[in-house]
Amino acid sequence: MKKEVQVHSLFSDFDISLFRAGKHYRLYEKFGAHILEVDGEKGVYFAVWAPSAKSVSVIGDFNYWLEGEHPLNVRWDESGIWEGFIPGVEKGAKYKYKIHSSIDDMKLEKADPYALKCEHPPNTASIVWDLEYKWKDKKHMSSRKDKNSLxxxxxxxxxxxxxxxxxxxxxxxxxxxxxxxxxxxxxxxxxxxxxxxxxxxxxxxxxxxxxxxxxxxxxxxxxxxxxxxxxxxxxxxxxxxxxxxxxxxxxxxxxxxxxxxxxxxxxxxxxxxxxxxxxxxxxxxxxxxxxxxxxxxxxxxxxxxxxxxxxxxxxxxxxxxxxxxxxxxxxxxxxxxxxxxxxxxxxxxxxxxxxxxxxxxxxxxxxxxxxxxxxxxxxxxxxxxxxxxxxxxxxxxxxxxxxxxxxxxxxxxxxxxxxxxxxxxxxxxxxxxxxxxxxxxxxxxxxxxxxxxxxxxxxxxxxxxxxxxxxxxxxxxxxxxxxxxxxxxxxxxxxxxxxxxxxxxxxxxxxxxxxxxxxxxxxxxHEKQFTADGFEWISYDDSQNSVLTYIRKGEDPKKSLVVVCNFTPTVLKDYSVGVPHSGKLKEIFNSDNEKYGGSGIKNKSIKTKKESFHGRDNSAEITIPPLGCVVFEIL
Structure with a gap:
């Protein structure tokens, strides 16, 4: 015996026109299983898109998974949407759609494409659920535009x-x-x-x-x-x-x-x-x-x-x-x-x-x-x-x-x-x-x-x-x-x-x-990590020593960093590097630090010299640790 499925819809004519035009971007508010109260009765509204179906029923643990107990109604507008409100269905109910296709008279059991919850695999039923939750991330959401910027x-x-x-x-x-x-x-x-x-x-x-x-x-x-x-x-x-x-x-x-x-x-x-x-x-x-x-x-x-x-x-x-x-x-x-x-x-x-x-x-x-x-x-x-x-x-x-x-x-x-x-x-x-x-x-x-x-x-x-x-x-x-x-x-x-x-x-x-x-x-x-003015080579052609030296730059040129990488296990002492301006080189990171398991070879404060190198007016002599990367700031 068929149970009552009330004619009910969450779709307006405008929703349908947007859906068919490929421009409806909030379909989760319409399709799927929605816990509602209609005319004083609590239950669940179901909606599914199945334009080649001859009939669609909701089957679930509330009707012993029997086809035809709760048939949905096809919309009159040729959108291919089947929908209806089933009183008495509650949150946590398991369900699927039983679809009788007009193609080769096939009968299919399908999970809800818009289900908010699914059974734990290997089980495959959809579960009626809601998304009620009191978020506590207002601070993050209000500031993430800055945190997530390029x-x-x-x-x-x-x-x-x-x-x-x-x-x-x-x-x-x-x-x-x-x-x-x-x-x-x-x-x-x-x-x-x-x-x-x-x-x-x-x-x-x-x-x-x-x-x-x-x-x-x-x-x-x-x-x-x-x-x-x-x-x-x-x-x-x-x-x-x-x-x-x-x-x-x-x-x-x-x-x-x-x-x-x-x-x-x-x-x-x-x-x-x-x-x-x-x-x-x-x-x-x-x-x-x-x-x-x-x-x-x-x-x-x-x-x-x-x-x-x-x-x-x-x-x-x-x-x-x-x-x-x-x-x-x-x-x-x-x-x-x-x-x-x-x-x-x-x-x-x-x-x-x-x-x-x-x-x-x-x-x-x-x-x-x-x-x-x-x-x-x-x-x-x-x-x-x-x-x-x-x-x-x-x-x-x-x-x-x-x-x-x-x-x-x-x-x-x-x-x-x-x-x-x-x-x-x-x-x-x-x-x-x-x-x-x-x-x-x-x-x-x-x-x-x-x-x-x-x-x-x-x-x-x-x-x-x-x-x-x-x-x-x-x-x-x-x-x-x-x-x-x-x-x-x-x-x-x-x-x-x-x-x-x-x-x-x-x-x-x-x-x-x-x-x-x-x-x-x-x-x-990070400030200019995606723009060319945030990087500058000092030297990329010292293949004999397998060394790279380069500058990373942000908005303030005085806060630029000099990076030196040594891709061999040889310690390179008194290695000359052209630097962007005069001052003192201070080592702020060294991958060879003993606390990381490195050999502990490091640089003390190094004063730049007014000697041209790498096409720059100022240079410095540094020690590059084995298989190491060193980052300097210039004070």
């Missing part, structure tokens, strides 16, 4: 929540609430300005690390409920730390309960497999040319910034979206209308996304993980760019790691590898990433890549981080890098926290803590 320090700690630290007594990952204590205090201690979570949206398959999403509007139930994730974000904000979320609009999995063939048709994915199927990841690609799909995706991005107070979105796999021939052979892709390889629909979508994000929120950033030379990724849309705030500098990452893995005796022949990034570093607003992708699949950990004996390996790692933090651009380090992890990352196990019982690993953590402090407190390292 002229502010931006040091990111990338985290996989399931494997950062385990509760060893119970052999489980920490909960959101536990992380609000342990993770927040740790990130603050080491001094990162931001934390970036690998995808926390619900995903069915642990080995995907979260990059194959099925619950786009639900934080994963693995670690707690939505309010507990809000509590974690709130805790970071109260500690003055920004929260960036990895976001995946590039592809989605084929799981039966997910978005694929949602109503029997290619509703969310592109119907042409040349544009709708990803051969590398064996997943489906969104149809960026379909207006309703664009509304879904942009609404999802806005949702996490709006309801969860995220400070930024790192957009995954942007290159795969931009190019029709991405990971495809000749004959496996079709050129665009101009005969090119660019995906014009995806480019248009990305521009709309960034335009809406920056229009709607002060003090947020979108960051592109984009690995090609596509132009103007982090330039404004109105200037012809894609509109991202920043872009990962994949070339720097590749060249730098290739250079560092070489034995120091051979580095003199590869000086260009370590200097080449400066030929293009100001073409975009770059983030220097040493991410999770660099410590998996046989690539070794960062420490494991370093050559030489144990002392040299740790010295090389300290030098790598020092070079990174004094190079222009924002910074990103994957968890474990700060303790000198020996092993590659394993999503199933905790980081090797016991390593901090040993001094060399303590030294890595200390050097990163001090580098974060240096980056945050010295304006020369």
């Amino acid at each position: 002229s502010s320090p931006y040091s990111i700690y990338e985290v996989h929540l399931g494997s950062w630290r385990k509760n060893m007594d119970e052999n489980r990952s920490l909960t959101y609430v536990e992380m609000a204590d342990e993770l927040v205090s740790y990130v603050k201690e080491v001094g990162f300005t931001h934390v970036e979570f690998m995808p926390i949206m619900e995903y069915p398959y642990d080995p995907s690390w979260g990059y194959q999403l099925t619950g786009y509007f639900a934080p994963t139930s693995r670690f707690g409920d939505p309010q507990e994730f809000m509590y974690l974000t709130d805790a970071f904000h109260k500690a003055g730390i920004g929260v960036i979320l990895d976001w995946v609009p590039s592809h989605f999995p084929e799981d039966k309960h997910g978005l694929g063939k949602f109503d029997g048709s290619n509703l969310y994915e592109h119907p042409d497999p040349r544009k709708g199927y990803h051969p590398d990841w064996k997943s489906l690609i969104f149809n960026y040319g379909r207006n309703e799909v664009r509304s879904f995706l942009i609404s999802n991005a806005i949702f996490w910034l709006d309801k969860y107070h995220a400070d930024g979105l790192r957009v995954d796999a942007v290159a795969s979206m931009l190019y029709l021939d991405y990971s495809r052979e000749d004959g496996e892709w079709e050129p665009n209308e101009h005969g090119g390889r660019e995906n014009l629909d995806a480019i248009s979508f990305v521009r709309d996304l960034n335009t809406e994000v920056y229009k709607s929120f002060d003090g947020v950033q979108t960051i592109a993980e984009e690995s090609t030379s596509f132009p103007m990724v982090s330039r404004p849309v109105d200037l012809g760019g894609l509109g991202f705030g920043m872009k990962w500098m994949m070339g720097w990452m590749h060249d730098t790691l290739e250079y560092f893995k070489k034995d120091s005796i051979y580095r003199q022949y590869h000086q260009n590898d370590i200097t080449f990034s400066m030929t293009y570093t100001f073409t975009e607003n770059f983030v220097l990433p040493l991410s999770h992708d660099e410590v998996v699949y046989g690539k070794k950990s960062l420490l494991g890549r370093m050559p030489g004996d144990d002392w040299q390996r740790f010295a090389n790692l300290r030098l790598l981080y020092s070079y990174m933090f004094t190079h222009p651009g924002a910074k990103l380090l994957f968890m474990g890098a700060e303790i000198g992890q020996y092993e590659e990352w394993n999503y199933n196990t905790s980081l090797d926290w016991h390593l901090l019982d040993y001094e060399p690993h303590q030294g890595i953590k200390k050097v990163l803590t001090d580098l974060n402090k240096l980056y945050k407190t010295r304006p020369a390292l």
